[in-house]
Amino acid sequence: MxxxxxxxxxxxxxxxxxxxxxxxxxxxxxxxxxxxxxxxxxxxxxxxxxxxxxxxxxxxxxxxxxxxxxxxxxxxxxxxxxxxxxxxxxxxxxTKAATLIESSKVFSKDLMSEQNIPTAQYKTFSDATKAFEYIKTRSLPIVIKADGLATGKGVIIPETLEQAEKAIQDIMIDKIFGEAGGSVVVEDFLKGQEVSMHALTDGTNSVIFPPSQDHKQVFDGDKGPNTGGMGVIAPLDWVKPEQISKIQEKVVSPALEGLKKKNSPFIGCLYPGLMLDGQDVNVIEFNARFGDPEAEVYMRLLDCDLYKILSDCAAGNLNPESVKWRDGYAATVVLASPGYPGDYPKGLPITGLEEAEKLDDIVVFHAGTALKDGNFVTAGGRVLNVTATGDTLQNALDKAYEAVKLINFEGMHYRTDIGQRV
Ligand SMILES: Nc1ncnc2c1ncn2[C@@H]1O[C@H](COP(=O)(O)OP(=O)(O)O)[C@@H](O)[C@H]1O
Ligand SMILES: [Mg+2]
CATH class of the missing domain: 3.40.50.20 (Rossmann fold)
Known part of the structure; x- marks a missing residue:
């Protein structure tokens, strides 16, 4: 064919x-x-x-x-x-209607509440004064989320009431995130380890991927502002099979059922971001697509025909048994432009890509790059995803960092502690 x-x-x-x-x-x-x-x-x-x-x-x-x-x-x-x-x-x-699970945080939290999906206690507001009155009744830190899509920047976690008041002013009155901030979700702060799960679904059948972990903050030790993601590892041995089944039963299935009830069945990749704390599992948010950089490690570990499983989902006849994984681990280290996640220059020449990809088990997935006169130059904040597989997680990480050493562009920065959190 x-x-x-x-x-x-x-x-x-x-x-x-x-x-x-x-x-x-x-x-x-x-x-x-x-x-x-x-x-x-x-x-x-x-x-x-x-x-x-x-x-x-x-x-x-x-x-x-x-x-x-x-x-x-x-x-x-x-x-x-x-x-x-x-x-x-x-x-x-x-569809656009099913995408609301990601594109509206108010819709998403209300769906979780209707379906009894475990998540932080919350209230939604379109009135700034009422939002602040509510915050005064909760403990700090508190989490304030602009309702709409804000390219991963619409969440503020104030530690003091003064910061909370300013955040409400910024989001709801000064509209720093534009119309995304017309309404907000105010929710309790969850502690624990953040984990990404992905479920492939045809609207009825679904299959859950091995757990993965992104590293959102720009600097080592989880310091600095949030980014689109600086590195990922998968699978996570410390997430036990019982917890994965629990996520399927208490999170993925009820979310899909909830959307079906609203006559907007979800086809695609449903990606809940979760907070795990001991046996506790809580949903931070739902995304309506593959994660980036999670997709980079998943594609390295997937051991079946991607066209077949995605076209089966689209046709409504996914066989969960057909989704297969190879043994071992994968890790991605993101190489970012100088200044990212703030302003950054573009057009910087990149060297060492071919040498890096000659190493065993390395694939470099490009993000913000462009071709200029036959050479790769930087063209975005996150530039490259250096991705390795290995028999152990440490082995995958060692290979990825070995390859990173061969690649360069002016002012390139990356985290040196991917996969060291647990
Ligand atoms: N209730 C919460 N408790 C603790 N941290 C949270 C909570 N909600 C969000 N966060 C943190 O803020 C980040 C962004 O929030 P999220 O809901 O994923 O929004 P988005 O990805 O759209 O910016 C999360 O990855 C997490 O680190
Ligand atoms: Mg998120």
Whole structure:
């Protein structure tokens, strides 16, 4: 068979998805819209933005794309799946209505409450004075979340009442996150270890991936501001099979049932961010897509045909048994631009990529890169995801850091303590 696939997005996640899809025996052609410098190594880039629904629809029709795979959540929020469904085209991802589980924190918390999904106690507000009155009745630190998508920056965790008052003012009145801050969720602070889980689902059947752990803060020791993610490890031995079953039963299944009840069944990758504290499991949030950089380690560990399982999800007939994993561990270390997560320069030449990829078990997934005169240059905040597999977690980490040493661009920075938290 010679199927063609379109991946929508431009990050390291999309490079990893395109890389794995290109290995499928069924797939003869992979496109990425808009892609990045690295996606050209495994696919053809198409210059269409991921929110250009008409443009993507026309492209998929003209090129007779067999399956479109959404990486970037903004595409689902823009209604890409709804448009493809109407046109009778096959697509992996949730509808705009099902994407609300990620795109509205108020919707998501209310769904959790309706379905008895364990999560921090909360209230939602569209009135700043009432929000602050409530905060005064809770203990500190407290968590304040802008309702809408705010590119991973819409959460503030004040330690004092003065900070909380300022956060409410910033989000709800001065609208530093724009309309995303029209309403807020105020919730109790959870302690513990953050864990990422992913579940692949066709709307009815679902299968859960091994647990993984991202490292959000920019500096070693979990210091500094949050980023899109600085490194990931998987699987996590300390998350026991009983806890994974509990997450399936108490988190994933009820969330999918809840969306079905609302006539918006979820097809795609449901990714709950969780806080684990001893036996306690609480949901921090739901995402409606693969994590980035989680997808990078998952694609290295997946031991089955990605095209087959994603097209089965899209067609509503996923066989959970068909999702298989290789033994061992994977680790990703993110190499970031100078200044990230703040402002950063672009266009810095990158060296050492070929040398790094010559090492055993290394794949470098590109995020913010572009091709300039045949050479890779930086083009974003998170630039590269150096990804290794190994028999042990330490072995995977050692290989990843060995490869990192060979790569360079001016002002490059990365965390040196990925995988050392537990
Ligand atoms: N209730 C909570 N308790 C403790 N930390 C939290 C809580 N909610 C969120 N966080 C922290 O804030 C980060 C961002 O929150 P999240 O809900 O994942 O929003 P987003 O990813 O959309 O920015 C989380 O990864 C976690 O570190
Ligand atoms: Mg999050």
């Amino acid at each position: 010679s199927k063609s696939v379109l991946v929508v997005g431009s990050g390291g996640r999309e490079h990893a998805l395109a890389w794995k899809l290109s290995q499928s025996n069924d797939v003869s052609k992979v496109y990425v819209a808009p892609g990045n410098g690295g996606t050209t190594l495994v696919a053809e880039n198409v210059d269409i933005s991921f929110t250009d629904v008409e443009g993507l629809l026309n492209f998929a029709r003209e090129e007779q794309i067999d399956l479109t795979v959404i990486g970037q959540e903004a595409a689902s929020e823009a209604g890409l799946v709804d448009a493809f469904n109407d046109a009778g085209l096959s697509i992996f991802g949730p």
